Amino acid sequence: MELISGLPEDVARDCLIRVSYQQFPAVASVCKGWKTEIERPEFRRRRRTAKQSQKILVTVQSKNIASEKPGLLMKSTTNPVYRLSVLEPEKGLWSELPMPPEFASGLPMFCQIAGVGYDLVVMGGWDPDSWKPSNSVFVYNFMSAKWRRGPDMPGGPRAFFACASDQDRTVYVAGGHDEEKNALRSAFAYDVASDEWVPLPDMATERDECKAVFRHGRLCVVGGYCTEMQGRFGRSAEVFDVATWRWGPLEEEFLDDAACPRTCVDGGDDSEGRVMLMCRGGDVVALQGETWRTVAKVPGEIRNVACVGAWEGALLLVGSSGFGEPHMGFLLGLKTGSWAKLKSPEDFTGHVQSGCLLEI
Template sequence: MASTSVTRNRKHVSEQPFIPSLPDDIAMVVLSRVPPRSHALLTGVCHKWRNLVNSTALYEQRKKAGNTTHFLCLLQAAPQLNPKQPPIYNVSLLNEQNTWERLPPIPEYRQWGLPLFSRLAAVSGRLVVVGGWNPATWETLRSVYVFSFSSWRWERGANMPSTRSFFACAAVGDYIFVAGGHDNTKMALASAERYDLKTDSWEILPQMHELRDECIGAVLNEKFHAISGYHTATQCKYVKSAEFYDPVSRAWSRIEEMIHVSPGAIVGAAGCLFAIHDREILAYCSSANKWEVLDELPVGDNGISPPLCITSYDRKLVVTGTCNVDEEKYRTFLYNLPEKMSMVSESSKCKGIWEALPVDDQFLGMTQTSCVVEL
């Protein structure tokens, strides 16, 4: 009898309108205008609103209506009073007020912040932290943590099937792909997997053609790329080739001699791949299989130098690097891509535009990786 009563109550809730006297499609338009930081208030109104906020339906409606905005997330060391202590990493967030704040620490690592060397990816308005090292024991982790900006809290996702460190990672559509890296014995890997946030499950993919430790993950034309890397964890010689996984054919394809310099970071944007090498931004011409200089990093006392992490959204690159005047501090710049991607050697008029993001003395720590979340 109890089971029947619960089923009847759930059906009753699902049949109730989101807002009395309004069709659900109109109500969804109204609710999609509520900013994410206020979603926690919606969960207290009724069960149907709570279920809506906890699903991806509200995000999908916000995106469809053009009500989303982009939030920059940095895996960044927090300021410390005792410089002899190891750094504690958290996620630094540039919010809609264009000010910096920190996400709460993962509950399991409240004292330590976040796993070291973990990877960040964004799917359906959520931030996902994949793998890394236990900051207290340096144990390699298979863990997955998902941050909901609506509830402002972390949830545990399904573990990665394999243990791997320094792997390629990127989001394509509704999936997060991981590939390569090395295992606990320091052996380079060719294996790959993908995570489905909606089902909280992993799928083992076909192996890559080549072992790739410390390879770089990027997305181009809805295909996941694993670029360069090393055959062994000794890092004697980097791999010049790359591979991309096609979700339709479910197979890997090689790109021979794709890269001849070891880049600091690679990202896809506006139908192209971009890399950072030394002080230059390089753009990849897929038809010619070569990289050409597009622009240079900001110079002077307010500029940045490698090492760098890079992410993107729309036609913008988000570049984080060490300050030119203080190598212990990191700053972030937006690079607005030119409408016509002519290279520097062709025309200086076609360079992009650099824009410095706000500076806060509490958010200048060492940055390991970055990610942009659409909310």
């Protein structure tokens, strides 16, 4: 059966790859042929090759409570309610994902998210009722616009762990702390396609509140602190090679200063060989070789950076001017060094806890 009546197959496929990700469920429901086509691995590769894929930033963001003062968030004694917000930075469009049935009243606080192909994985966090850490896993599929329950993270509940995705089929989890606030050395890989967790060898050191970045088949786990340090961040990093299934030597002086590494992201490749970007103080810095160099100033309106995303030639930053203030987004052209402020509807200015960038 023809994909589109009267059109050659290659032309029909060129039409389908131009469909917005938001229309995937509708396209899949048209006929079996269309559903089969868009679910093929080649479909995603074809979209990316033809530059028809869409970059989206998904954030764990609190719902905005109407304020008596326009532009400000109302101070409230009640716990914030978190949902999943979606920003298409290149178009400036905002939307909201449906909630998992189990979290109809709000996501767990401090849950972590990662994108894998056409899936979004939501892991852990504090139960909003009991305030206990959870090891639950939920997966949202953009093709079907449906949620499913994944297998729990192994090793019991953990909080403030690092996670990173290879963007293809695997999410890696490392460090954090257990229910007794003991920092952890353990790490695991979650194969989303097969729905299985696999243990990694332990890291060389405990790492609570560390950050993970996946790049070219290697998982880099940065910073964090051991149980005895309790919030005093270290400067080291260690790298896990997926091909050899081994951790490399501990890099003791990876960071210039002992700071929270949560804004570290893969900076892509350019003529200067950037490997990683992060916000440090009021600067955006890039790791070039073994040296961190300033590439731009953080916009003056941002004092607290909530999350960062990067792709070829661009850096997306979301943050606020202070506690309780509206969160906003800025887009940096890495070649031009210029910032552009993104318009944020009032419904999407709530506090952002974490986020991840997907290309779908």
